[in-house]
Amino acid sequence: MKFPVDRDTRRRWFDVFMSGAALVCVGLALLPLGSILMEAFVRGAPALTPNFLTQPSLLGGIANAIQGTFILIGLTSLVALPVGILTGIYLSEFGKGRIGVVVRFFVDVMTQTPSVVVGIFAYSFVLTLALSGLVPRTLVFSVISGTIALSTIMIPIVARTSEDALRLVPTSAREAALALGIPRYRTILRVVLPSCASALVTGGLLGIARIGGETAPLLLTLGSSREFFSGLDQPIAAMPTQVYQFAIAPSLAENQAAWGASLILVLLMLGISIASRAVIRLRAVKR
Amino acid sequence: MDKVSAWYGEKLAIQEIVLDFEEHAVTGIIGPSGCGKSTLIRCLNRMHETIPKARVEGQVLLDGQDIYGLPAVSVRRRIGMVFQKPNPFPTMSIYENVAAGLRLNGERDRKKLDQAVLDSLKQAALWEEVKDSLDKSGASLSGGQQQRLCIARALAVRPEVLLMDEPCSALDPIATAKIEDLIFDLKKDYTLVIVTHNMQQAARVAETTAFMYLGKVVEVNNTRELFERPRESLTESYITGRFG
Amino acid sequence: MHALRILRGGTRARLSATPGDLVFEGLSTLVALSVVGLLVVITVILYLVAQESIRVNGLRFLTDTIWDSVSQRFGAAPFIYGMLVTSGIALLLGVPVSLGIAIFLSELAPPWLRIPLTFIVELLAAVPSVVYGLWGIFVLGPAMRIYIEPGVQSVLGFLPLFQGRPIGSDVFTAGVILAIMIIPTISAVSREALLAVPDSQREAALSLGATRWETTRLAVLRYARAGIFGASILGLGRAVGETMAVTMTIGNRAAFFGSLFEPGQTIASQIAGRWLDASTPLELGALVELGLILMLVSLIINAFARLLVGRFLRVGEGAE
Structure with missing residues (x-):
């Protein structure tokens, strides 16, 4: 044909x-x-003048927002890394049965909850406690509120990435250590965790990359502050919320400040993304 | 084919092969695994070059024309291929599987398609088994049926040559016997080239057999001659089972 | 034999747990269960705060079109509508582009280009949503108003959807921003689905004389269609939950819209926009109730997507 x-x-x-x-x-x-x-x-x-980078927003800078973002990232990591990694250990090492399935499902649901909902939760949580007199009312808009929100976002991410990392460690490595008579918990801490350290770092960086740029939950929980950090129970500024406030402000100078803050924020986030990539690459080269 | 060499990256897979394939006959290619049989057959319809970094040199002549001077697409339509593992399209029905090649060529006439599907399935000796379930998925068939479906699919575009790359290696003996019968029937209309690691199979179906070793053709001869009176000692030790 | 001995030793060691083992296992189990507990606490807390609104508004909340803090009357219908329309636009524009990207990255691009290009597309996901919003206000919005929307109007202006004077800060712009933001998710998951298509399928099509595009259509896309569909649903999950970029570009008007060139509001943007101005516990409760609806919607969407593409998922690629 x-x-x-x-x-x-x-x-x-x-x-x-x-x-x-x-x-x-x-x-x-x-x-x-x-x-x-x-x-x-x-x-x-053009917005990135020395004044802009060192003064709080009260004096026309964003130094307090930079400081706030780092404080929030630090506090959140302090909460989310141990909790997330322990959850990951549970999922990969102990949670074999039905409970493991349930935990994994709940963790997955949490990774997919819209961040604005998490913000509502953190605010409502602290508000409920405040209304029942357990915590002072000022705590509703505070560093602690924001940290609760960001931790709720970061914990499930770290949990799932560490679970995946731990699962990649071959069973033979575990059994070799167990066969030497080393107790299980020491095997996990001394053999399993170190051999997937770089994957854990990647997971941590992924989590930080997610929360570092989060805006909505912070908008709902941080309150507004134009000065440097003044206590965990006080409002604080952060880069993303600062960008938002500058962006919707009706003045050209503030709009330009929004771009300046964005530049720093974007570079920071891209840097973390690229760093987590580099860690993956490094691991691949080592093998 | 004339002086055909093929590489995977830097690795030379077959080297300056010269072979003739007789029309309306079956040529068998045998040899131990890794000797380049599959590479050779994949050079014949330009499938080799679809692998990244693979390249080919030399000429493959079809009716006097070098296929490497023609568009690859039309070459592959004239020289069909059946693979080691049956690979029907799982998302298509049996009918659509067979008609796929014709549809590519723009055939929309339902009657012609029906006829071609009927003919091809009959030729592939599958018609009786599937005539009531043409709209079932191609993946619902057994392994041997899937392979015959793939043969029907290749035949539907009316190729001049049909290449078969170890078509029975994934099949059980009964399915293998059916395919071998089929090969016997098909040579009336097509030129067939079959790669196999099974010497008995080559002995059963092929008129001419080529023995390959380490990327080169060691010996080509009439099948019976090759198996009964091998000229090369390498061939002899292979067919008597001393290696391979 | 040696391996076998290690295995047996391992089993024995596992049976004899030391006190340290028990403490460690207990601790990690406790933490894991507390994470589950956290989700329960979230749901309970949201319900508690929304209770007032749920009681006062009842089911009418879903159909009422008025959100008025003066008369304390709150309805969610315009926001549900806005969410559906913006996500619809995002999918309509985002899916074809993402699919093109996935095809290019898995089927067409020369091998040396694939990894860097994949990485660059993924960087789109690393840009914070508030920066998208900023870009939406000052770059995309004006471009939409001056070039794109009049252009669309000149072709499709006869449709009621594209009538009225383009303002750039409207539902259409928000949809376009969302489309851009869901591209990395959809293209990454689709690409995984395309890469999972066995080469034997491609060879089958090629050996029939198919061109490269025909091979992609015949063998690859059909084989991977469930994965591609799941990837799109996953993108939808991201779109409905996205907050800041939408809040900053959609024009923020709590009402129904007939034309895409009008301002509107989604559930997420209404929450973010009204939160700090909520004047009464009832309005706060209504906003939290919106959050509950959003949570439920994204839960359903993501569960569905997970069913389809769970095996291609990497962590953190769910809804934001």
Whole structure:
């Protein structure tokens, strides 16, 4: 059976056309990324004066927001890393039965809960405690409230990444140590955890990358502050909420400040993303 | 084919192979695993080059034309292929599987499609078994039936040559016997090249057999001659089972 | 034999747990259960705070179109509608583009380009949502108002959906931002689904004389369709929960809209926008009730997606 040549030509052109279309799709995705980075540099860089970087927003800077973000990341990591990793250990080492399945399901549900809902929760939680007189009313908008929100977001992420990391450690490594008569808990702490350390670091970085840019839950819980950190039960500023407030402010100077703060925030987040990649790459090279 | 060499990256898989394939006959290619049989057959319809970093040199002539000078797409339509493991499209029905090649070529006429599907399934000796379940998934068939479905799918586009890369290696003896019968029938209409690691199979179905070792053709001859009076000692030790 | 001996030794050691083992196992179990407890606490707390609103508003909450803090009348219908429409736009625009990206990355791109390009597309997910919002206000919004929306209007202006004067800070812009934001999720999961298609399927199509695109269509996309569908649902899950970028671009008007060039509001953006201004416990309760609805919606969407693509998921690729 012979097919007319023009059919084949048409098919070949269509092939080229569709390949081109796929390439255009990649371009369509890179366009916003490029535009965001470029605009952040062009509009944000002029805002980055020494004053901007060292003064609190009361005096026209964002130093207090930078400080706030680092405090929040630090406190949240302090809560979420141990809790998350222990949960991961439970899921991979002990949770074999039905309870393990249930825990894993709940953890998955938590990773998928919209962050704004988590913000509502943290606020409502502290509010409920305050209304029943257990904590002072001021705690509702505070560093602690924000940390509760961010921890609720970060714990399940760390739990699942550490579970995956621990599962990658071959059973033979565990059995070799157990066979030497080393108790199980020491085996896990001394053999299993160290051999997947870099994967745990990646998980931690992933978690930090997620919470570092979170805005909605902080908007609902941090309150507003134009000064440096003044106590765990006080409101505090953070980079993402600061960007939001600058962005919706009706003054050009503040809009430019929004771009400046964005530039720092974006670079920070991309840096963490790339770092977590680098850790993965490093591990791959080692093997 | 003339002086065909093929590489995977830097690794030379087959080296300056020269082979003729007789029309309307079955050529068998045997040899120990890793000797380049599959690579060789994949060079014949330009499937080798679909693997990243793989490359081919030399000429493969089909009716006097070098297939490496023609569009790969039309080459593959004229030279069909059946693979080691049955690979029907699982999301398509049996009918659609067979019709897939024709649809690619723009055949929309329902009657022609029906006829082609009927013919191909009959040729592949599958018609009787599936005629009542043409709209069932291709993956619902047994292994041997799946392989015959793949053969029907390859036949539906009316190729001139049919390449078979160890078509029976994933099948049980009964299914294998059916495919071998089928090969016997098919050579009336097609030129067949079959790669097999099973010497008895080559002896049963092929007129001509080539023995390959370490990327080279050691010996080509009439099948009976090759098995009864091998000229090369390497061939002899292989067919008598001293290695391989 | 040696391996066998180690195995037996291992079993024996496991049977004789030391006190340290018990403490450690107990501790990790306790922590894991407390994480489960946390989710229960979240649900209970949200319910407690929303209780007032649930009692006062009842089922009418879902259908009422008025949100008025003066008369203390609260209805969620415009926000549910806004959420559905913006997510719909996001899927309509985001899925084809993501699929194109996935195809390019798994089928077409030269091998050396695949890893860096995959990484760069994933960086889209690393940009904080508030930065998308900022970009939406100052870059995308004006571009929509001046170029894109009039352009769309000149072609599709006869449809009621595209009528009215483009303002740039409207439902359409929010949908476009969402589309951009869900691209990394959908394309990454689709790409995993395409990579899971066995090469034998591609070879089957190629050996029939299919071109590269025909191979992709015939063998790859059909084989991976469940995964692609699941990836899209996962993207939907992200879209409904996304808050800041939408809040900053949608124009924030708590009412129904007929044209996409009008301002609107989604559940998430209404929560973020009204939270600090909620004047009474009833309004706060109504906002929390919105949060409960959002949680339920995203739970259903994500459970569905997980059913379809669970095996391709990496941690953290759920809804935000």
